[in-house]
Amino acid sequence: MNNLEDLKLREVRLRAPLTEDDIRSLEIGDVVFLDGVLFTGREGLYSQLFDLNLQPPVDIRSLSNVTFHCSPAVNELRPGEYHIPAVSATASFRFDKYIPLLFERYDVRVIIGKGGMQKEIYQSTFRKYGAVYLTTVGYGLGALYGRGIRSVKDVHWKEELGLAQAMWVLEVENLGPFLVECNAQGRSLFEMANAEINQRFEKLYAGLPQPKLKRLGEVTSPTCEVL
Amino acid sequence: MIAGSALYQTAVELNRRAAICIPEDARLAVGQLCQRETHSLSRYVLEQIMENYQVAVAEQRPMCADTGLPRFYAKVGNEAVVEGGMVGLEEAVRRATAEATAAIPIRPNRVHPLSRKDQNNNVGVHAPTVDYSFEPGVNWLELTVVHKGGLFGGDYRMLFPADGVAGLKRFLLDSISEFFRRGMSCQPLVVGVGIGGTKDVCVRLAKEAACLRIVGDRNPDPDIATLEEELLELGNSTGFGVMGLPGDGAILDVHIEIAYTHTGGMPIAIQHFCFAHRRATARIGADNSIEYRGNPCWFTPFYRRESISFQPA
Incomplete structure (x- = not known):
């Protein structure tokens, strides 16, 4: 299947943590909704775990194998009691160096985020561990995703990292929609989209000048990605 | 007082x-884009965006x-x-x-x-x-x-007078290639273009053009208005829909603002204002x-004045 128009947009509802069978059953373009437990994390958490090599404040393996690259909009109703009306993903590509460690040390197998990751890491790491990447839709669907947050089970490293970077452990119900961007075989929805669009896109450059003033370190072909 | x-x-x-x-102008424009979209995946995403607007207001969620x-x-x-x-x-x-x-x-x-x-x-x-x-x-x-x-969707380039409109078009396409793939700019969006001034002024104008003019507004200078429509058409003919997926376009409007600039240069900046407008x-x-x-009316005749003293029309 090479044309995105052939995708079925099959809706799937799964419970987190996901089983290996759940993960292997996911196909590019499936629309996923989740129940169960997941935890949030981004550069702040990864720095604590992998740059500073700190012990996590909780046994991550016992929580879930699903993590969400995001920060919630949150209010603290009473000390220790939180309400999250909205949540939106953050771009995942910049966390690539931490992903092998996250899979290896903490058995994470599902990444939810914005925009997917580099194809090199899909091939080298997602395939190896049988992991999948689910992309949020849109991406600023804060209200829709906020609806799926049933409760805050816990928050870790809040003082050290601040509200936006802390590790939130969330109980979710029908949280979604997420699109399967990378399946356990390392195939990527965005790679297919780029291949389909590039043929037409490149033609629009006919007759347009190269910039006279170059910048060091830039990619130079319009069909390349900048990440 | x-x-x-x-x-x-x-x-x-x-x-x-x-x-x-969501401001009314953006909601209507995204709704129209959704109705026009012929690619099923892009259309699905646009439908979710429209539903998110509605849920946000109904349930008072960001x-x-x-x-x-x-x-x-x-x-x-x-x-x-x-x-x-x-x-x-x-x-x-x-x-x-x-x-x-x-x-x-x-x-x-x-x-x-x-x-x-x-x-x-x-x-x-x-x-x-x-x-x-x-x-x-x-x-x-x-x-x-x-x-x-603010992480994605903005860029700056020093062009020169000889680059003209062709250089501007290339810059628009380059910025689309950079930030429309994977939907990094959270399309659909309004493109703001700042041309001229100094480096910092053209970036500021691009931001204001993107964020402070409503969808459908045209620059009062007829040449600039024509260029806005030309760039809108070009930007929506790339094959990109929302999220970097194949589609019929992901630009709601193009707004251009200019400032008098150095005689040897044509600095240019582009800013993307995402659908969470x-x-x-x-x-x-x-x-x-x-x-x-509903309309910020930021770009007034006084703000865009060309003469020493301001004479209201």
């Missing part, structure tokens, strides 16, 4: 409206959890008198930003760039900024708040009446 308390209360309410309520960087634009009437002066205004909007961050809530996004210290209230050094413009012959003050992300405006009268307005 415009009271500090009116400024504060208006600024809190503007933050709430911006965070939760439409996007990424607050971006809240900032203010103040259009100050030349005859306006503000309690505490501009220092009073700046304190009122800082206080309002901290209050709105906790009350709505919006995510405390603003951190020290090096230490990453977060005061958890979206306030800090140069945060939030207030940009000013002035309006002759009136005694009101208009305040606009914009919440906009968080913008709200109010006019505060000298009698402290408050009127919420």
Whole structure:
């Protein structure tokens, strides 16, 4: 299947943590909704775990194998009691160096985020561990995703990292929609989209000048990605 | 005199409206794009975006959890008198930003760039900024708040006069290639283009063109208006729909603003204002009446004046 128009947009509802069978059953373009437990994390958490090599404040393996690259909009109703009306993903590509460690040390197998990751890491790491990447839709669907947050089970490293970077452990119900961007075989929805669009896109450059003033370190072909 | 308390209360309410309520011009434009879209995956995404707008208002949830960087634009009437002066205004909007961050809530996004210290209230050094413009012959003050992300979707290039419109087109396509793939700019969006001025001025104009003009608005200069339509058509013929998926286009409008520039150069900047189009405006009268307005009307004839003295039409 090479044309995105052939995708079925099959809706799937799964419970987190996901089983290996759940993960292997996911196909590019499936629309996923989740129940169960997941935890949030981004550069702040990864720095604590992998740059500073700190012990996590909780046994991550016992929580879930699903993590969400995001920060919630949150209010603290009473000390220790939180309400999250909205949540939106953050771009995942910049966390690539931490992903092998996250899979290896903490058995994470599902990444939810914005925009997917580099194809090199899909091939080298997602395939190896049988992991999948689910992309949020849109991406600023804060209200829709906020609806799926049933409760805050816990928050870790809040003082050290601040509200936006802390590790939130969330109980979710029908949280979604997420699109399967990378399946356990390392195939990527965005790679297919780029291949389909590039043929037409490149033609629009006919007759347009190269910039006279170059910048060091830039990619130079319009069909390349900048990440 | 415009009271500090009116400024504060208006600024809190503007933050709430911006965070939760999609402006009518953007909602209509995204709805039209959704109806026109012939690719099923892009259309599915647009339908989810429309539903998110509706859920945000119905359930009073922020439409996007990424607050971006809240900032203010103040259009100050030349005859306006503000309690505490501009220092009073700046304190009122800082206080309002901290209050709105906790009350709505919006995510405390603003951190020290090096230490990453977060005061958890979206306030800090140069945060939030207030940009000013002035309006002759009136005694009101208009305040606009914009919440906009900032990691992707903006770029700058020094072009030269010989590059002309072709160079501009290339820059538009390059910025689409950079930021439309994977939907990094959160398309559909409004493209703001700043041409001329100095490096910093063209970036500022691009931002204001993207965030402070409504969809469908045209530059009053007919040549620039034609260029806006030309770039809109070019930008929507790339094959990109939303999220970098195949589609019929992901640009809601193109707005161009110009500034007189160096005789040897043509600096240019592009800014993308995403579909979580968080913008709200109010006019505060000298009698402290408050009127919420759908159109920020930031680019007035006075703001775009070309002559030494301003002669109203």
